[in-house]
Amino acid sequence: MIEDIVIKKFTEDYKDEVIDLILDIQQNEFNIPINKEDQPDLSDIQNFYQSGHGNFWVALYNGRVVGTIALIDIGNHQGALRKMFVKPAFRGSKYNTAKLLLLQVITWVREYDVHDIYLGTTELFLAAHRFYAKHKFVQIKKETLPDTFPIMKVDTRFYQLKL
Template structure:
């Protein structure tokens, strides 16, 4: 697979559609107070870097890295298209984000994902890549619908 990983892309229609699908699925799957997915405006925050993954010009996925300060980063907006699932796109994005965080001097990466069966594949992906359960970090609080994972990098 010849995957192109590129920074930016929030102004692209296909990226906006994928992120809208992501938000819609999050609200359909979890209670509103437990949805921590970011909308377009939040993803434009200066502490967040966003990437797309494409093949032959077709968007296959996206992901973001948020700088929490003190060498701590957070993975946000990891999403693949239905076409991309099972093809290694999420692994490629995750590997890229971890390498980018390391190159920026981060020493820890964390994330929040859901507890519902819908999120099982995501949880397996993160655990396969060294993430372990942790306490809530940043502004998060304990929530029965959230799983918090972290790893040193």
């Protein structure tokens, strides 16, 4: 029997697992030269993400973190999707981890009257590009992003979801 994935709001109890998951995928799977110090948000998730209409969620399997997703409130009824990472074994339709995480964000933004979600990603995340397109995100040019959108140095491709 397959256990269910449970989506929960981030608490400090998950901090080390979240950092380990994100760094492992960035560094070992995609060979992105980034570390914890390059991502100060990971050391202060509650203040960085869990303010305004933003939040940070974890996907749990048997109580262990297998995925993450975050939303930053960038004002003007807009949000920036960040830190969407899923362990390789939990990707795809068997567990639907990424879909469950994204549905949590969409439920949240509708409750808080957010009309647009933006995201930046790298050219390397080809499966992510397909995932976003499947969930009605449209690729946009960098120049059309809101001024308040926090661009990461690795971001080269951008998407928008209108709700």
